[in-house]
Amino acid sequence: MRTLTIEPLTKEAFAPFGDVIETDGSDHFMINNGSTMRFHKLATVETATPEDNAIISIFRADAQDMPLTVSMLERHPLGSQAFIPLLGNPFLIVVAPLGDAPVSGLVRAFVTNGRQGINYHRGVWHHPVLTIEKRDDFLVVDRSGTGNNCDEHFFKEDERLILAPHQ
Numbered sequence: 001m002r003t004l005t006i007e008p009l010t011k012e013a014f015a016p017f018g019d020v021i022e023t024d025g026s027d028h029f030m031i032n033n034g035s036t037m038r039f040h041k042l043a044t045v046e047t048a049t050p051e052d053n054a055i056i057s058i059f060r061a062d063a064q065d066m067p068l069t070v071s072m073l074e075r076h077p078l079g080s081q082a083f084i085p086l087l088g089n090p091f092l093i094v095v096a097p098l099g100d101a102p103v104s105g106l107v108r109a110f111v112t113n114g115r116q117g118i119n120y121h122r123g124v125w126h127h128p129v130l131t132i133e134k135r136d137d138f139l140v141v142d143r144s145g146t147g148n149n150c151d152e153h154f155f156k157e158d159e160r161l162i163l164a165p166h167q
């Protein structure tokens with residue numbers, strides 16, 4: 001099984017999968033009579049139909065045992081999904097490009113710097129949220145509506161991957 005190389009998250013590297021929500025290196029303009037910087041439209045919320053809603057939730061996630069065998073990825077075919085850390089901790093991301101199924105050889109892993117969130121574009125394969133801390137909180141912005149919005153793909157045994165952040 002391939003051990004994933006964990007890359008530092010950058011807008012450029014993550015572009016095939018979605019947006020990086022961060023102030024570093026992001027355009028901004030002043031509002032509120034010059035007292036506030038607005039880092040405007042860092043990402044957009046994708047939905048599928050006019051009846052859909054973009055909703056805001058909080059995920060309180062517990063750490064997975066590491067090293068982790070990545071045996072599955074999921075995607076949301078009807079909308080995007082954003083994770084913004086609430087406690088300033090780095091977290092891990094595992095993604096694969098759009099397609100009918102994730103391709104094991106194209107799976108990539110990233111680690112955030114604690115000041116970054118991400119917005120998975122609609123249909124991008126990703127692992128459910130992966131904390132580094134024992135428990136961590138995320139603001140999550142994603143789509144609510146009718147229909148199935150979560151496809152899961154389970155890798156064959158020889159396609160599984162290893163995520164080993166502490167090695």
Ligand SMILES: NC(=O)N[C@@H](O)C(=O)O
Nearest residue numbers: 074081126127128129150
């Ligand atoms: N199921 C759910 O809401 N969470 C996943 O989509 C995830 O990416 O963590």
Ligand code: NI
Nearest residue numbers: 074076081128
């Ligand atoms: Ni998800």
